[in-house]
Amino acid sequence: MLIALTGVPGTGKSTVAKFIRKKGYKVIALNRVIVRRKLVKGFDKKRKSWVVDSKKVENHLRKLRNKYENKILILDSHISHLLNVDFAIVLRCSPEELEKRLKAKRWTKRKIRENVEAEMIDLIAIEAEERLGRKRVVEIDTTGKPPEKIAEEIEKIVQKWKGVQK
Numbered sequence: 001m002l003i004a005l006t007g008v009p010g011t012g013k014s015t016v017a018k019f020i021r022k023k024g025y026k027v028i029a030l031n032r033v034i035v036r037r038k039l040v041k042g043f044d045k046k047r048k049s050w051v052v053d054s055k056k057v058e059n060h061l062r063k064l065r066n067k068y069e070n071k072i073l074i075l076d077s078h079i080s081h082l083l084n085v086d087f088a089i090v091l092r093c094s095p096e097e098l099e100k101r102l103k104a105k106r107w108t109k110r111k112i113r114e115n116v117e118a119e120m121i122d123l124i125a126i127e128a129e130e131r132l133g134r135k136r137v138v139e140i141d142t143t144g145k146p147p148e149k150i151a152e153e154i155e156k157i158v159q160k161w162k163g164v165q166k
């Protein structure tokens with residue numbers, strides 16, 4: 001079972017991933033895997049980011065699906081909901097807090113604005129629901145919530161989905 005752990009950059013996916021791993025779940029830092037395994041078409045100098053090769057990523061996911069056949073595999077990435085996954089958890093954050101988090105990460109003004117705007121228009125939640133349908137997507141508001149608590153919520157959701165899949 002492949003589960004996307006998605007959300008606009010800064011909503012806390014990787015922070016919560018640490019706590020989900022502590023509970024014994026396998027969480028893959030997908031963005032890192034994409035770069036390490038060169039599942040990319042090239043580097044966009046203007047945007048200073050890698051251009052993902054979705055075919056290569058899907059191929060890699062197929063292998064992971066076989067490897068983790070009857071297990072729960074969680075994919076930490078803001079693009080994971082666009083892949084061939086079974087369910088998606090979308091982390092949300094108030095625009096004000098998101099701006100603060102991204103400022104603290106020293107992101108450029110332009111990138112902060114882009115991401116805060118994406119959060120304001122529910123971009124990722126809409127994309128995920130379009131692909132997977134409403135019943136396969138859950139949104140969690142992370143504003144003012146400790147990551148441990150978010151990890152607990154995620155565990156409950158994942159266990160519920162596990163029951164549905166059987």
Ligand SMILES: Nc1ncnc2c1ncn2[C@@H]1O[C@H](COP(=O)(O)OP(=O)(O)OP(=O)(O)O)[C@@H](O)[C@H]1O
Nearest residue numbers: 008009010011012013014015078101142145146147
């Ligand atoms: N629940 C939370 N409450 C307060 N601050 C948080 C929370 N989760 C994450 N943060 C802070 O927000 C920042 C971004 O978190 P994190 O790197 O986990 O986001 P991300 O969703 O993985 O982003 P990216 O897509 O860029 O990898 C970090 O500085 C982190 O400490």
Ligand SMILES: [Mg+2]
Nearest residue numbers: 013014015076
């Ligand atoms: Mg991250």
